[in-house]
Amino acid sequence: MIEVKDLSKTYGDRPAIRGLNFTVQKGEVVGFLGPNGAGKSTTMKIITGYMAPSSGEVKVAGFDVFEDPIEVKRRIGYLPETPPVYTDMYVKDFLRFVANLKGVPRDKVTAMVNASLEKTGLGDVQGRLIGNLSKGFRQRVGLAQALVSDPEILILDEPTVGLDPKQVSEMRSLIKSLKGQHTIILSTHILPEVQANCEKVIIINGGRIVAEDSLSGLSKRMSGGGHSVTVKVRRNQDAVAKTLAAVAGVLRVKNSGNFIEVECDGSEDSVEKVAAHVVASGAGLVELQVQALALEDIFIKLTSKELTH
Amino acid sequence: MRAIFTLAGKDLRNLLTSPMFYVVSGLCSVLWSYSYIRALLMFAEKSRMYMQPGQDGGMNLQREVFLMHISQINLLYVFVVPALTMRLLAEEKRMRTYDLLLTSPVSATDIALGKFLAGLGAVSVLTGISFMYSLLTRMVADYPMAPLLSAYAGVVLVSGAYVGVGLFASSLTESVMLSVILGLIFNIMLWFISQGAGTENMPMLSAVLEYMSLGQHFLNFIMGAVKLSSLVFFASVIGLFVFLTQRVVESSRWR
Secondary structure: OEEEEEEEEEEOOEEEEEEEEEEEOOOOEEEEEOOOOOOHHHHHHHHOOOOOOOEEEEEEOOEEOOOOHHHHHHOEEEEOOOOOOOOOOEHHHHHHHHHHHOOOOHHHHHHHHHHHHHHOOOHHHOOOEHHHOOHHHHHHHHHHHHHOOOOOEEEEEOOOOOOOHHHHHHHHHHHHHHEOOEEEEEEEOOHHHHHHHOOEEEEEEOOEEEEEEEHHHHHHHHHOOOEEEEEEEOOOHHHHHHHHOOOOOEEEEEEEOOEEEEEEOOOHHHHHHHHHHHHHOOOOEEEEEEEEOOHHHHHHHHHHHHHHO | OHHHHHHHHHHHHHHHOOHHHHHHHHHHHHHHHHHHHHHHHHHHHHHHHHOOOOOOOOOOHHHHHHHHHHHHHHHHHHHHHHHHHOHHHHHHHHOOOHHHHHOOOOOHHHHHHHHHHHHHHHHHHHHHHHHHHHHHHOOOOOOOHHHHHHHHHHHHHHHHHHHHHHHHHHHHOOOHHHHHHHHHHHHHHHHHHHHHOOOOOOHHHHHHHHHOOHHHHHHHHHOOOOOHHHHHHHHHHHHHHHHHHHHHHHHHHHO
């Protein structure tokens, strides 16, 4: 659906992205991950036809972004970092305007506007001025705007930035509900967002792709297949920590303050054995948590590695 | 085509419902009312004085009243039009809604033309208000309609030129304030370009500058002479500035 080849963009002499290559298949939900200033927004903007690359090419549904921008833009719904809404318009009027602008067939405008109002849960505020809405609602209007032409591709640039936790979770479930209907590229530096929604992750740093894989593949690759188990007990923490090292499958035990960190091989068997051992020791197990190497760790590993090079 | 009218419709509604427009048109009508009625009363007084039996008096409503009214409209428009057009693109940039326009399937030409039509529409409402003065005068005096219509065609064209200029100014900056000032300066430059006309030792340059004189072409219309060269002149000025705006909008794609 989206093919990016050798994409580079420089602002003056400062390179923003350098030789990006990736493809996104139809129906995929791709997380585009990177620290601030990694070149995420630049890439998004080039894919949407907002700006031209310095070199390289982008094809969306077979159309070159630079040669055929109108055809590409017809197929993309874009939510930039700041939702592009007119604060002095009413929600419904605004969506009608966008639908007309995006060339939705005249007889379908009303139906499409209503559909996007419903999808984003804006029905109750459709008659209000956008300027009077909260940040969360404005963000939703921004999403409704991207959805109103029912595009094949949705590009969302940091859709949850600046929202309160409740709004963030609402936004996330909203995005989740869009899965399967559109090809989605979700750019963010917030990791749980990716964990919640995406099948594939592209991590970008300093303008280069540092990893491109499925979520599980990525964590397997980075951790070498291991698990880390945190154990919290009420009594005898030191004694338990010492004996744990002898359990089959345990590679390393670290007794650190409030809890014990146990690193074991990737099998569930070893986790089971650790649990059984702690319970049998009668130390009063209060908490046991299995952590596959979290995306956060991968992210930090990959992005800091790049910087030290 | 549809994109142009969608954009124009939205911006026109936006302009016509903004408090700014009401303040501007309110103040304009106060000024016009004051000086128009004064001119009209003076004209009535004078014509009574000169009205001797068997003498026409040589008085002409068009020249004595309407000309004054229209040059006042023009003077006001130099300042007022940039204030109306200042937000057309600058505000889009400032509010980041420019992103929406640039990622929608519309061309830079659609954007420039849509915005231009919206601006011209709003100014034309103001022109319509000013036209009512002359129209209402018809209730008390009889005068030929054709020269007045020609003069108003001139007003619409000259306001179109100002809108083009204002739109271009607005496309250059994110700041609404700067957009007004730029528009104002460009407008004044348009008027002053013909200052060099009448240079004796360079007849060629003088002729060119005279052709480029906004005032001269406008005067043709006011005097009731619809000349093709004047029509072409206004069309080129408007075309030039809409084209420049289109280039600026387009440039954000490859800059």
